[in-house]
Amino acid sequence: MDPKQAHTTLMHEKLTHKKLMHKKLLQHPNLWRAGQMGERQAQSQAGIPTGFTLLDEQLPGAGWPNAGLAELMLGSAGIGELRLLVPALHAMSQQQNRWVAWINPPFVPYAPALQAVGIDISKILLIHPRSHLDALWALERACRSGSCSSALAWLDEKKLKLKDTQRLQVAAKQGRTFTCLFRPQSACAHSSMAELRLALRAATPGQVELDILKRRGGWPLHNLVLPVAEATGTAHREAEDIQQQLILWRAFQTHSEIAHSDASLTSDAPERRPLLPFSRATRTPRMHVH
């Protein structure tokens, strides 16, 4: 073997060795690479599956943090924030013997509907503190105690400080509680120590559009559309005939407003009123007689 050839073989061997080392290094568990979002993180800390494959793929641990603070920023209330959480709440309330704490919910969580989507309502704890400080205390206590699988909270946005979110994050870690803060859209501009921040917008009925503003080990992500209604079995089709009905209703309302303003016409209104709503209802009888 001539020396030149020997040299190239040696070089080649060195190179393959280097490549091997490089490959090994890439497999180190502490090394995170942007391409392997779901799989790698899933091994280190499994989350609570959200029930939406599209979202699971983008979240560290392939789900909601099972010990940590998440924030949902809502454009307006009721746009699908609960249905987004329903699969996770369903799983947690059925599998774990711990409370699901609701602190300061803005409306009444409707028990029959919650039961219908599979949430065990005997695990639900509704807490209505009188002041913001009490609410913060209750939330932190619920997180830290370890006897809540999840805690959902609606706090006073004006009084919520950055350090509060940090306390909550630490408490949630300690008590292994999925803690979820519901905040208005304006909170997107404020910084927060939550490990997951999502901004929700209403999309077409039955769907919610969301941006991931902050996640562990990933860049922000925009415009994910999730079919929340399908996941909870509450999809409604848009019926043609109702549209016509709606047009009639609108016309009726404007008409009755005119009628109310005009005293001479008020006597006509009661006769015309029942025609619209009841004609249709009698056609498709869905009377519930108990």
Next chain:
Amino acid sequence: MFWLALHFPRLPLEVCSPGDPQQAMVVLDENRVFLCNLAAQAHGIELGATLATAHSIHPGVKHKHRDLEAESQRLHALADTLYRFSGHVSVQAPDCVLLEIGGSLKLFHSHQALSEAAIDLCQTLGHQSIARVAATPWAAIALARSGRQQLEDVALSEAGLELAGVADDVVERFANMGIYTLGPLLNLPSKSLGRRFGKALLKYLAQLTGDLHDPRKARTPSSAFDQTQHLLAPICDKNDLHEHDASPMAVLARALQQWLITRQLGCERLQWQFLSHNAEKACLPVHFAKGKQSAADFMRISRLKLEQAALPEEVLSVGLSAKRLQPWAGASHGLFRSTDHASHDDASSSDLNELIDEFNARLGEGCCRGLRITPQHAPENTWQTLRAHHMSRKPAPRHAGFEAEFLQSLSKRPLWLFDPPRQVSVAELNLLHGPERIQTQWWQGSTACRDYYIAQHRLGAECWAFVDSEAQWYLHGYFG
């Protein structure tokens, strides 16, 4: 029959709450120093001295008159606590508790072990005690009072003659005869003793030696716990009430714990009482979701409650009474519970209840509630909140047949409900599905006829809206 007598030599001092141990303190009986604490002893104050003498020895000495009633109450409370060692407990006023331990020896293996356990228990309740065991009640009492091991050595002045109906001057007459202890007295011929000193002495001696039966009335333990701690100096700071181990609330909580353990009960509701100089009173009820037994639990919840409560400015006495009791239900834990990772997702039911207790204590009763479904037709009546206490105890009633059918009918219900419904203009809605007519309570006369639609609100939320017979539109919920 085998008797254990517990003598409490410092009871008059111990009935008032232990203050600063450095503070010299004497108890006066008929204006003479009856008992003094260690600090007063160190200053050289002797028993029997007048108050003026004590003051001249140490100007800073504090005094208090002997309170026989408080002592008797405390003695009875102690007897109740000691009930755990024997079924036959009696009180020998003013300073002894008597236990028949013949039946308990097998359980405690030896009378030494039993005595030690009893002394330890009294110690945790803040009482120093001397325990002696003898074959007859009087012998045990005589030994305990004198602190001796042999009956012969017991001085007559401590033997309890006065309690057996023998006058004080008899002791003096014996002293004149050169008889100072029980030993020589027992050696004297009983006939001549009886002639000179009366039948009471003979009866006492016969009961002492066991020749005559000495029936004792067993104490029935009280079925209610109500104890009060009187403070020497008024307490103005809430923290002083509960912070350290010797604080009045902590002492009472421990007493309650012992009382409950003896009866195998758990306390569901207790009440603190704080009294001031001018009889101003503050009550502080504390509730527990499940019966509790440990002082630490009582104090943890009481502390939260105390933070919120308004107390008299100067608290002079603190009382604790157990209001609702339940048979104690212990929980079994795994031996290696703390290291068991598998059970992390399941908290024990006691932990779950503790959280409710804490919420109720800090936020007030009724701030923390659970949910329940009721079999009603009107959508706004199909849910109910219930006090979280009730929830943990009994599961919601299940109407098996009704439920499946009922839930089926609820698949198109919103997760958020408005209570009451909100008025809305139809112009803000885009109808998606409907109508569903729900007619409520026509049998009760107040007929509400509503056509429910699923609609999308202008702001994007999917909502549950209805139009009533007045053609007015309402929002009844969001699908969330």
